[in-house]
Amino acid sequence: MDAVECAAKWFQTSQKVAVITGAGISTESGIPDFRSGEGLYNEETEQGIPMEDVLSWSFFSEHPREFYRLFNEKLLFPDARPNTGHFFLKRLEDAGHDVTIITQNIDGLHQKAGSTRVLELHGNAGKIITEYGSEKSLDEAVRDEKEMRVDGEWARPAITLYGEALDRKVLQESVQAISEADILLVMGTSLNVYPAAGLIFEYNGNRSVLVNREGTPLSDGFACVFSRPIGEWVEEVQQYLDA
Numbered sequence: 283m284d285a286v287e288c289a290a291k292w293f294q295t296s297q298k299v300a301v302i303t304g305a306g307i308s309t310e311s312g313i314p315d316f317r318s319g320e321g322l323y324n325e326e327t328e329q330g331i332p333m334e335d336v337l338s339w340s341f342f343s344e345h346p347r348e349f350y351r352l353f354n355e356k357l358l359f360p361d362a363r364p365n366t367g368h369f370f371l372k373r374l375e376d377a378g379h380d381v382t383i384i385t386q387n388i389d390g391l392h393q394k395a396g397s398t399r400v401l402e403l404h405g406n407a408g409k410i411i412t413e414y415g416s417e418k419s420l421d422e423a424v425r426d427e428k429e430m431r432v433d434g435e436w437a438r439p440a441i442t443l444y445g446e447a448l449d450r451k452v453l454q455e456s457v458q459a460i461s462e463a464d465i466l467l468v469m470g471t472s473l474n475v476y477p478a479a480g481l482i483f484e485y486n487g488n489r490s491v492l493v494n495r496e497g498t499p500l501s502d503g504f505a506c507v508f509s510r511p512i513g514e515w516v517e518e519v520q521q522y523l524d525a
């Protein structure tokens with residue numbers, strides 16, 4: 283049995299599937315990731331500030347105009363559509379598996395693919411949060427160059443910036459789903475950013491699968507590693523699942 287067939291068998295015989303996704307699952311939808319050759323973190327602002335620093339609470343509070351300009355230009359992809367990778371996870375759910383997707387992505391593409399249990403570790407760029415804590419759609423905000431307001435209240439994008447804590451409830455639910463999972467599938471993440479990367483250590487089984495084009499600092503801990511494009515891998519696994 284080859285490795286892809288083996289992974290497909292694991293899916294067929296696993297009820298609870300926990301999936302951790304990162305930017306690499308959305309590159310095939312035209313959204314750049316962060317740390318690859320064409321990733322966002324290879325860029326800097328006109329003032330020479332690395333993009334990684336732009337996505338921080340301190341940059342946002344000190345330079346809101348520049349933050350919003352880059353947010354609109356680099357982080358919003360309203361026309362992006364889900365790809366083979368996102369639809370694969372939806373199909374697992376349709377096939378009767380109990381699928382929980384824990385994503386670091388802010389693009390909302392898992393939900394657009396129809397997946398129902400999606401835990402967003404870093405928030406969602408299509409949503410905003412008001413100063414009194416209510417969550418609304420970005421479309422409801424009145425926006426100018428350096429500010430968002432909704433019904434007179436100050437608001438901000440509902441994404442987690444460096445220097446901010448992750449939502450505790452989302453983190454707890456993620457830990458629970460991973461610790462109870464029969465299989466752990468990790469797709470398209472460099473496993474560089476914590477606490478997201480550390481979630482893999484919550485998994486208690488021996489069916490851990492990593493699909494990522496490049497190696498990661500934590501690759502050695504996986505039972506099965508596929509260093510290939512997600513779309514290509516999915517098509518192959520799907521053939522075994524459909525057979």
Ligand code: OAD
Pocket residue numbers: 303304305306307309310315316317318321337386387404442443444470471472473474475493494495496510511512513
């Ligand atoms: P990274 O850019 O760090 O990693 C994406 C990984 O996906 C890379 O290792 C690529 O090799 C791989 N990849 C890209 N396209 C792929 C494809 N089609 N098939 C297979 N693999 C592919 O992105 P994340 O790990 O998601 O946080 O980054 C984690 C966090 O860092 C992000 O959520 C963001 C960023 O700072 C915040 O903004 C809070």
